[in-house]
Amino acid sequence: MSTVGERIKQGRNTKGMTQKQLAKKLGVSENYINDVENGRKVVEEKFIERVGKVLGGDLAEMTTLFDNIAYEERKSSESNLKTHNAAKANKVKETINEVWNDAFSSVLKSVGIYSYDLNKPIGKKELPVISNKIEGYAQDKVLYIKIENDDLLGFRICQGDLALxxxxxxxENNKIYLMDINGERVIRQLKKLDSNKVLIISNKNMVRTETAHPKDIKVIAKLNRLEIQL
Structure with a gap:
């Protein structure tokens, strides 16, 4: 029940009037009075003035009551608006954060660091993604390989370095690869001699070479860039 409704009901009962009698004097239906008293109808100031005259209440008091109620309604409305705006602002902030998170996840990607067996990553590094690629290669094809020995020391590739x-x-001709040959996984430079021969090159203390048929070599990954450890 609203404050206005309570005051009207209180005044009506004080006068010993029924809802029907009050409705008749005000020129409205009994249901209308019932709805007002139970807070289901929003009334205007003019109606409150008419009620005040019929019930013999203080007109100034009734007007003040109306003003107070209007103020409370405005305050409640403003409070609800502030709550709504705050919730909206929080939602916008969350959306912005999600956009930035998505943006950064698109700009940077974690690239795993592996030993020669490639079983599981032993670390990771963040690299930029450009045009949906990393260093020009598909994102799911890029990895770091941790150099395990000095077999290519002459090429300045040392144990502990990281190769992207x-x-x-x-x-490809004259490129360096992680590969399997003769039951061993190694990193070597490969040079094509012809369609049936490949030169396999290592360079620890001196250059060593051997020839093999391409079918005897299982190439796994091509090394593109070296990050040395100081």
Whole structure:
């Protein structure tokens, strides 16, 4: 029940009037009075003035009551608006944060660091993603390989260095690869001699070479860039 409704009901009962009698004097239906008293109808100031005259209440008091109620309603409305705006602002902030998180996840990607067996990552590094690629290669094909020995010391590739690589099974001339040969996984430079011969090069203390048929070599990844450890 609203404050206005309570005051009207209180005044009506004080006068010993029924809802029907009050409704008749005000020229409205009994249901209308019932709705007002139970807070289901919003009344205007003029109606309150008419009620005040019929019930013999203080007109100034009734007007003040109306003003107070209007003030409370405005305050409640403003409070609800502030709550709504705050909730909206929080939602916008959350959306912005999500956008930035998505943006950063698109700009940077974690690239795993692996030993030669490639079983599981032993670390990771963040690299930029440009045009949905990392260093020009598909994101799911890029990895770091931790150099395990000095077999290519002559090429300034030392144990502990990190080589950025991409998974591939194709041989390009004069490139360095992680590969399987003779039951061993190694990093070597490959040089094509012809369609049936490949020169396999290591360079620890001196250059060592051997020839093999391409079918005897299982290329796993091509090394593209070296990050040395100081």
């Amino acid at each position: 690589a991409n998974l591939t099974s194709e041989i």
